[in-house]
Each structure stands twice: as structure tokens, then as C-alpha cells.
Amino acid sequence: MKIININTSFLEDFPPLPYIEQVALNIHEALTTYIRLWRLKDNSHKIILKRKDITRTFLRSIVKFEVDLMKLCAQGLLSFTYQKRIYVIELTGWNNDESGES
Numbered sequence: 558m559k560i561i562n563i564n565t566s567f568l569e570d571f572p573p574l575p576y577i578e579q580v581a582l583n584i585h586e587a588l589t590t591y592i593r594l595w596r597l598k599d600n601s602h603k604i605i606l607k608r609k610d611i612t613r614t615f616l617r618s619i620v621k622f623e624v625d626l627m628k629l630c631a632q633g634l635l636s637f638t639y640q641k642r643i644y645v646i647e648l649t650g651w652n653n654d655e656s657g658e659s
Contacts (some may be wrong), residue, residue: 571595572648576634583632587625590615591634594646602648609642 571577572595580588593615597604606614611622626646629635637646 579632580629580634584625584628587628590617590622590625591629594629594635594648598648604644604646604648606644606646607642608639608644611644 571592577588577592580591594604597606597614608619611617611619615622617625626635626637626644630637633649635646635648637644639645
């Protein structure tokens with residue numbers, strides 16, 4: 558039997574599968590926003606975005622982006638604040654367990 562090694566480092570750019578499934582099943586329209594936020598996060602799972610950069614970064618209107626944030630927040634996947642034209646977003650539920658169980 559030949560063992561094939563597959564490079565899975567690209568998976569680090571995506572949230573854990575249980576979180577993707579949660580978004581896909583409940584709020585599929587926010588999935589691309591969620592994946593892009595995951596890619597932008599820092600080591601503490603935070604993202605800081607200027608309002609003027611939203612449309613270019615997420616390829617959607619600011620209103621649609623804010624609706625996505627509210628839906629993701631309602632699912633318990635993130636928290637966010639908006640002050641002085643800056644969004645501070647924190648992806649939640651990770652708690653040192655990337656398997657999707659917190």
C-alpha cells in the first residue's frame with residue numbers, strides 16, 4: 558500500500574469545519590464574509606477594519622457587510638464594535654480548540 562502525503566497547509570486559511578457547517582446551514586449568505594474574516598484575523602482572532610476598506614476587501618456593500626456581521630454575531634461566531642469609522646471584530650468560540658467544540 559502506497560501512502561500519499563497531501564499538503565493541507567491551505568486549510569489554515571479556513572475556519573474549522575464545524576463552524577463552516579454552522580454558517581452554511583443557518584446563514585449561508587454570510588459564508589464568504591466569515592471566511593474572509595478568518596483569513597484576516599490575527600493571532601488573538603481579532604480583525605480591525607476601516608469602514609472605507611469594507612467594499613474593496615469583502616466585495617459587498619457596507620450595509621450587506623453589517624448585516625452579515627449581525628447574523629454571525631447572533632450565531633455566536635463573533636463579536637464586534639464600531640467606533641469612529643473602525644470595526645473591531647473578534648472571532649469567538651475558539652478557546653484553544655480548533656475542532657469546533659468550545
